[in-house]
Amino acid sequence: MMRALMHTLCWFGLAAAVGLAPAAARARAQAPCLASGDVISGKVAPVTASHPNGSTFTAYILTLSPPRCVTTADQRIEAAARLQLGGNAGQQATLRRRADAVVRVRIRDPFTPETAWHIGDVIVVDYDIVN
Structure with a gap:
């Protein structure tokens, strides 16, 4: 065998x-790399994670299937599968209502994880939900 x-x-x-x-x-x-200004779609879901300080938090993760290349301002992520969507309170409320559904978002200024609060392969805090 x-x-x-x-x-x-x-x-x-x-x-x-x-x-x-x-x-x-x-x-x-x-496929071309995703970059600032592109519209992407994927299933968005709340994910509960633990911070090293002991607290827990919920992040909204847009799953790309199959994983995609993403270009940030300073690097290229070859196979990003999880985009963490931040944003303001209104955007977070919309994501909460749309949990486990496919959404389309226009992303701006994606970046790589920088802190323990970042659990996605790519972080996007500036975006518009287009559907």
């Missing part, structure tokens, strides 16, 4: 190297 697994893994590596990778993988690799 181990030999068959190794053969399969080697074949996939060879297939990817010569351009025979599955279509979804090629499409993901060719």
Whole structure:
């Protein structure tokens, strides 16, 4: 069984190297990176997390499936799957009402996590909900 697994893994590596990778993988690799101003869609859900100070908090996470490349002001995240949406009280209330639904948002100025309050792969606090 181990030999068959190794053969399969080697074949996939060879297939990817010569351009025979599955279509979804090629499409993901060719899709342009998300950047400030882009509209994206994904399922938004509340996620409860623990801060190192012992408190708990709820963050709203927009899940991208499949993960996408995201360009921030100073770097490129190759496979972001979880965008943490911050924002003002009104936006947070809208996200609470839309929990577990697919939403479309126009993102501005995405950035990488900087503090223990940031649990997403990418953080977005400046955005508009467009649906």
